[in-house]
Amino acid sequence: MGTYIIRRLIGAVFMLIVVSMVTFSIFFVVPRLAGATPMDMANRYVGRAATAEIVADQAERLGFNDPLVVQYGRWIAGVFFGAEYDTGAGVEQCPAPCFGYSFITRQPVWPDLMDRLPVTVSLAVGAAVLWLIGGIATGVVSALKRGSLFDRAAMGVALAGVSLPIFFTGIASLVVFSYGLGITAPGGSYTPFTENPVEWAYNMILPWTTLAFLYAASYARLTRAGMLETMSEDYIRTARAKGLPESKVIVKHGLRGALTPIVTIFGLDFGLLLGGAVLTESTFSLNGVGKYAVNAIMKNDLPQIMGVTMLTAFFVVIANLIVDLLYAVVDPRVRLS
Amino acid sequence: MKKKSALAVTAVGAALALGLSACGGGGASQSQGGGESAAAKHTMNAALENVFNPSDKKGGTLKMAISEDWDSIDPGDTYYALSWNLIRIYGRPLVTYNPAPGAKGRELVPDLAESLGTPSDDGKTWTYKLREGVKFEDGTPITSKDVKYAVLRSLDKKTFPNGPTYFNDWLDLPKDFKSVYETPDVNTDQAIETPDDRTIVFHLKKPFGGFDNFAALPSTIPVPKDKDTGTKYREHPIASGPYMFETVQTGKQYTLVRNPHWDPATDPIRKALPDRYEIYLGVNADDLDNRVISGDLHVDLAGTGVQPAALGRVLSDPQLKERVDNPTGARTWYIPIVPDVKPLDNVECRKAIIYAADRVSLQQAYGGEFAGGEIATGLMPPSIDGWKRIDLYPTGTGDLEKAKEALAKCGQPNGFETTMAYRSDRPKEKATAESLQQSLARVGIKLNLKGYPTSDYFTLYFGKPSFVKENGIGLGTHGWGADWNDGFGFMSQITDSRTIRESGNYNISIKSPEIDKLIDQANEETDKAKRDELWAQVDYKVMEEAFVLPIVWSKSVLVRPTGATNVFVTGAFDMYDYLNMGVA
Numbered sequence: 044m045g046t047y048i049i050r051r052l053i054g055a056v057f058m059l060i061v062v063s064m065v066t067f068s069i070f071f072v073v074p075r076l077a078g079a080t081p082m083d084m085a086n087r088y089v090g091r092a093a094t095a096e097i098v099a100d101q102a103e104r105l106g107f108n109d110p111l112v113v114q115y116g117r118w119i120a121g122v123f124f125g126a127e128y129d130t131g132a133g134v135e136q137c138p139a140p141c142f143g144y145s146f147i148t149r150q151p152v153w154p155d156l157m158d159r160l161p162v163t164v165s166l167a168v169g170a171a172v173l174w175l176i177g178g179i180a181t182g183v184v185s186a187l188k189r190g191s192l193f194d195r196a197a198m199g200v201a202l203a204g205v206s207l208p209i210f211f212t213g214i215a216s217l218v219v220f221s222y223g224l225g226i227t228a229p230g231g232s233y234t235p236f237t238e239n240p241v242e243w244a245y246n247m248i249l250p251w252t253t254l255a256f257l258y259a260a261s262y263a264r265l266t267r268a269g270m271l272e273t274m275s276e277d278y279i280r281t282a283r284a285k286g287l288p289e290s291k292v293i294v295k296h297g298l299r300g301a302l303t304p305i306v307t308i309f310g311l312d313f314g315l316l317l318g319g320a321v322l323t324e325s326t327f328s329l330n331g332v333g334k335y336a337v338n339a340i341m342k343n344d345l346p347q348i349m350g351v352t353m354l355t356a357f358f359v360v361i362a363n364l365i366v367d368l369l370y371a372v373v374d375p376r377v378r379l380s
Numbered sequence: 381m382k383k384k385s386a387l388a389v390t391a392v393g394a395a396l397a398l399g400l401s402a403c404g405g406g407g408a409s410q411s412q413g414g415g416e417s418a419a420a421k422h423t424m425n426a427a428l429e430n431v432f433n434p435s436d437k438k439g440g441t442l443k444m445a446i447s448e449d450w451d452s453i454d455p456g457d458t459y460y461a462l463s464w465n466l467i468r469i470y471g472r473p474l475v476t477y478n479p480a481p482g483a484k485g486r487e488l489v490p491d492l493a494e495s496l497g498t499p500s501d502d503g504k505t506w507t508y509k510l511r512e513g514v515k516f517e518d519g520t521p522i523t524s525k526d527v528k529y530a531v532l533r534s535l536d537k538k539t540f541p542n543g544p545t546y547f548n549d550w551l552d553l554p555k556d557f558k559s560v561y562e563t564p565d566v567n568t569d570q571a572i573e574t575p576d577d578r579t580i581v582f583h584l585k586k587p588f589g590g591f592d593n594f595a596a597l598p599s600t601i602p603v604p605k606d607k608d609t610g611t612k613y614r615e616h617p618i619a620s621g622p623y624m625f626e627t628v629q630t631g632k633q634y635t636l637v638r639n640p641h642w643d644p645a646t647d648p649i650r651k652a653l654p655d656r657y658e659i660y661l662g663v664n665a666d667d668l669d670n671r672v673i674s675g676d677l678h679v680d681l682a683g684t685g686v687q688p689a690a691l692g693r694v695l696s697d698p699q700l701k702e703r704v705d706n707p708t709g710a711r712t713w714y715i716p717i718v719p720d721v722k723p724l725d726n727v728e729c730r731k732a733i734i735y736a737a738d739r740v741s742l743q744q745a746y747g748g749e750f751a752g753g754e755i756a757t758g759l760m761p762p763s764i765d766g767w768k769r770i771d772l773y774p775t776g777t778g779d780l781e782k783a784k785e786a787l788a789k790c791g792q793p794n795g796f797e798t799t800m801a802y803r804s805d806r807p808k809e810k811a812t813a814e815s816l817q818q819s820l821a822r823v824g825i826k827l828n829l830k831g832y833p834t835s836d837y838f839t840l841y842f843g844k845p846s847f848v849k850e851n852g853i854g855l856g857t858h859g860w861g862a863d864w865n866d867g868f869g870f871m872s873q874i875t876d877s878r879t880i881r882e883s884g885n886y887n888i889s890i891k892s893p894e895i896d897k898l899i900d901q902a903n904e905e906t907d908k909a910k911r912d913e914l915w916a917q918v919d920y921k922v923m924e925e926a927f928v929l930p931i932v933w934s935k936s937v938l939v940r941p942t943g944a945t946n947v948f949v950t951g952a953f954d955m956y957d958y959l960n961m962g963v964a
Contacts, residue, residue: 078847079840086839086884089541094548095881097537104538131539132561132610146541148630149452149611155631214666214689222674229676230667231445231660328663330632338448338631338662343836 051367055360060119062356063349067115070345081107087343088146104129105146118143118349142353143346152350156332160354162233163331166254166323167316169247171309173255174262179305181259182266183298186274197263204260213253213326220249231328250327254320258312262305269301276300302373306366314362318355422702427940427948427956429482433964435653435945440963442654442944446681447665449631451542454614455601456534459542461861462681464598465953469657470619470636471601472647474508474527474580475592477952479649479959485950486765486865488592489649492527492602492620496592503587503906504552508595510578515641516604517619524580526602528572533560534599539610544863546594552583561610589906593864622652634659653945653962666690669939673700678941678963683955685936691751694939703940704750709954710763710862710870711934712756713746715816716889717927720845721798721854728790730926733855734773735783738819742931745811752808753932759875760919761933763951765866766912770923783823795824798854801842804831809857812931816855827855844883859934860886865951867902867915875899875918890927 074084082095085102106114120126121141128135128144137144137151144151181201185194220227232246273279274297282292319333328334332351339347426432450460455471458464468476468491476491478484490496493508500507514522534540535548536559551571557563573581582591594600607618615628622644623636636657644652659681663671669690671677680686686694694700717730724730739755746752754762758770774782787793800816802809810831817827830853832841841847842856862870873879876899877891895918902914922928938956940947943964950957 074836074840077840079836080883083836083839083844083883087836089537089884094545097541097545098881098884100538101541129538130611131536131559132608135611149614150630214664214670217667218670222670222676229671231663326664326667328660328667330662334662335631341448 048364048368051364055364058360059353059356063119063353064115066349066352067118070348071114072111075111087345101146104131142350145344145346147342147344148347152346155335155347156350156354159330159332159335161235162329163317163319163324163333165233165236165243165247166250166320166329166331167313169244169251170254170258170316170320170323171313173251174258175309177255178259178262179266179298181263183270183293185263185267186270187293189271194267198267201260201263204256205264207257209253209257209322210326212256213250213323216249216253217327230326233329250323250329253326254323262308265305265308266301269304270297273297273300299373303370306369306373310362310366311359314359315355317358317362319351422940424701424704425706426702427481427705428707430948431481432940432947433945435962435964436651437945437962437964438653439655440653441656441658442679442961442963443658443660443677444679444681444958445660445663445668445671445677447663447668448682449661452540452614453625453628453634454540454617455598456530456603457540457542457614458598459544461953462683462955465683465950465955466681466958467598467601468621468650468959469623470617470621470625470639471598472514472620473598473600474510474595475600476596476649477950479950479957481948481950481957483763483951485948485952485957486763488596491596491647491649492522492600493595497582497595499589499591499906501587503589503591503904504584506582506584506591506595508580508582510580511646512578513643513646514620515643516602516607517624517639517641518607519641520604521577522602522620523577524574525577526604527580527600528568528574529560529605529608530601530603531572531599532568533603533608535559536561543599544597546597547599550584550586550588550594552585560608587904587906589904589908589911590866590868593866593869596864622647622650623657626656632661634661649959651946651960651962653960672939672941675942678944679956679958679961680939681958683936683938683953685751685938688747688751690939691747691937694937695750700939703942705938705940705949705956706750706935707938707949707954708754708761708763709934709936710761710865711859711954712759712761713753713812713857713859713931713934714756714759715800715812715855715929715931716858716887717929718848718854718856718889719891719927720849721852723790723792723796724798724854726790727926728786729792729796731773732783732786732790732792732823733820733825734926734929735779735786736820736823736825737816737929738777739775739931740777741815741819742812745815746808746932746934750935751937753935756930756933757923758919759922759928759930760867760870760915761862763865763933763954764862764870764915765908766916768916768919770920772923778819778822780823787823787825795820795826797826797828799828799830799852801830801832801837801848801853801856803834803837803857805834806857812857816929838886839884843885843888845880845885845888846882848888855929856888858886858888861934867912867918871915871918872899875922890922890925892921892925892927895921895925 081102082098084107085098085105088101089098102108123139125139126137126141128137140153142152181197185197188194217230221229227249228246234242234246236243279296282296319336321333321337324331324333325337336351339351450463452458455467472492474493475488475496478487478489488496492510494511497506497508510524516522531547534543553571554566557566557568571583602620604618616625619639622639622642624639626635626637628634665687666689668680669686672680694704717724717733719725743752743755755775757775760767800813802813813829817829820827860874874887875890875895877896880887898914898918902911905911905914945962945964946960948957
């Protein structure tokens with residue numbers, strides 16, 4: 044088990060290095076191959092009335108004149124050892140792990156990300172709890188009552204959940220519940236859990252519900268399909284023949300067998316959400332990592348885009364590792380080696 | 381299943397409509413219920429030429445929001461109109477715009493200075509005297525040296541890349557001066573003198589009659605040298621106005637509270653009504669519109685109008701439409717016609733494009749009469765001082781006969797082929813390009829459309845002369861807003877061929893020695909009326925040479941807040957004036 048985890052962790056580090064190289068290439072190498080000069084790159088970081096002299100100065104200061112290998116090496120060294128950035132009026136320290144320095148917001152990227160992470164984690168965790176409970180429970184009941192009114196209604200709602208984009212359900216729910224009925228918090232409301240847990244939950248309930256509605260739909264359909272398959276297995280019949288109570292047959296034998304693909308999908312979904320629930324955060328004006336990513340893309344802020352990409356990749360890789368470990372718990376047939 | 385899906389959509393739609401009607405109702409009842417004075421009756425455009433709900437009532441929290449963030453709250457590092465409007469609640473430039481509705485809002489009035497600038501040396505020297513008793517938020521007296529330091533620090537474009545470069549371009553700076561940080565000991569008196577604590581004298585390289593507009597720039601807001609933290613100053617700019625920052629959460633929220641050391645006796649233009657400002661950043665744009673409509677927020681800080689999602693609702697609901705103000709802004713959406721690309725080097729070919737264009741269709745592409753704007757007949761918008769209507773070309777659906785005549789004169793009787801660039805992530809610009817493609821096809825001009833991302837549009841593509849030439853891009857979408865509402869403030873960056881550099885250009889098509897000469901004459905002219913006349917001539921020349929196809933003079937659909945006082949659209953920024961707005 045220990046060896047397995049160490050091997051996977053080493054693999055994860057290599058994976059992150061590859062992701063960083065690919066991301067760096069997309070944002071720094073590809074434009075150069077397309078004909079962008081260091082001056083063109085620097086133009087993104089000057090005002091609209093900048094003279095050629097100012098642009099040239101920025102290109103030099105931001106290191107765009109250096110070979111790309113040197114630029115990448117500087118970035119990766121910053122992650123491990125920290126970096127210093129010339130801000131004109133002085134030198135800005137960016138302690139390790141330094142994921143770059145935004146010359147648009149004049150802030151190191153890492154503290155910005157860490158500042159926004161609690162919002163994203165709050166959103167992802169709360170929504171995940173809701174969609175796992177709602178989705179799996181609905182899926183199980185639907186499978187057990189296959190063809191019933193409940194099954195048809197639940198799968199109909201699930202289809203709607205999958206079909207309706209969050210920027211529609213989000214805005215619609217804000218208009219109805221926040222501005223119409225006044226029973227939920229308006230967009231942009233967030234209180235840290237550590238400050239006031241009740242207010243935290245009150246502010247987050249609408250984003251959680253909306254996001255969970257989207258995911259619960261998929262999970263309900265997935266669980267239903269898995270349960271239908273599992274419940275027709277021979278070992279379920281054996282369990283029933285042994286006289287086990289039906290609840291035990293369903294939960295211990297049926298659901299456990301159906302959970303493996305759900306855990307796999309959940310790992311990916313949850314990891315991606317931790318890297319920023321872009322649409323949900325934008326719709327509900329939550330200043331999380333996803334909103335940060337949107338702003339970075341809109342402003343073409345390359346260091347910020349790099350930082351968000353790496354954070355997302357990190358969460359996906361780690362979530363997958365945890366999922367792989369969970370396989371052994373969920374499914375006794377799996378052995379880690 | 382189809383029935384169920386339809387039912388679900390209908391239910392959500394009904395709920396949405398219910399919610400919206402509740403919002404609309406709330407706003408109306410609030411306006412009747414004492415939130416606004418009896419005289420304040422919402423009618424469309426009520427705040428364009430008049431102050432809506434005038435009041436001197438103090439107190440309350442004014443809530444503003446914006447869907448993105450702007451460049452900076454540092455007065456030396458900002459170039460957004462909304463920022464220049466807002467900054468005056470915490471900073472006092474030497475001169476500012478009269479807080480009054482409509483065209484009166486474009487008049488310059490003294491702010492930190494006692495009077496407008498006094499020119500001497502034929503407009504090469506400008507002198508201002510500061511008011512007595514002005515103080516920073518910490519109680520320190522403001523002196524002319526603080527204003528000098530503020531202007532000099534803003535010249536450092538390494539540290540403050542966002543602000544304009546007018547002072548860089550015009551001040552008579554010593555050659556060995558680099559920045560206040562790199563060369564702090566260099567004597568800069570040849571550029572700015574401070575003979576005493578209340579007097580500041582600016583020396584220019586050449587005469588400039590409109591210097592008071594420079595004195596109105598945020599970079600003349602005083603900055604105490606000992607509190608300057610360079611790039612970190614944006615985390616707490618020191619207030620000289622009636623409000624100071626309580627919290628600064630970059631990208632999230634700003635809150636401002638009263639500055640105890642601001643003395644109303646030194647400030648004849650500010651009312652300072654709210655007790656507090658709350659400014660939310662990164663609010664979803666559609667949600668923001670809903671919140672302004674419902675009264676949960678007072679102002680959309682961006683001041684550019686509602687989103688398409690709210691537009692139809694606002695214009696079709698009689699109650700909401702009464703809350704609309706629809707100003708024409710100092711912004712023109714237009715299509716540069718690049719003379720570097722053959723056959724557009726021939727003026728007749730350029731004219732053929734303007735004649736053949738369906739101007740009504742182009743207006744529709746930009747959102748129509750209310751949200752798009754008025755069909756433009758020239759580059760300069762009507763809100764610019766000195767504007768004159770130019771009637772060189774038709775403004776209807778195109779004059780195909782004249783277009784064919786022009787093509788014949790150009791030696792291309794059967795038309796020609798060229799490429800048009802547009803910002804692919806801007807639906808209005810894509811629609812514009814497609815509209816023009818169709819209308820030009822009527823006279824045999826074939827347009828190949830190419831979309832480029834907004835983020836690199838000017839740096840890598842349509843603002844890069846070498847790329848434009850190599851790829852035969854004859855036309856492109858473009859828009860420009862005034863830095864301030866006079867000829868120099870609108871035209872200088874987009875008509876002067878000498879500003880064109882390797883990339884990142886906003887002028888890609890206007891290259892005329894005659895225009896450059898007119899610009900020089902206008903800059904040196906100290907008589908405002910004559911200066912305005914020269915800029916009008918520049919506009920005429922641009923159209924005569926067919927360097928651009930103007931589309932619309934931009935209009936915006938602003939929703940007037942409920943629960944706010946002193947609401948009016950200032951002609952200085954063509955958005956609600958933020959200086960004296962209060963809470964009802």
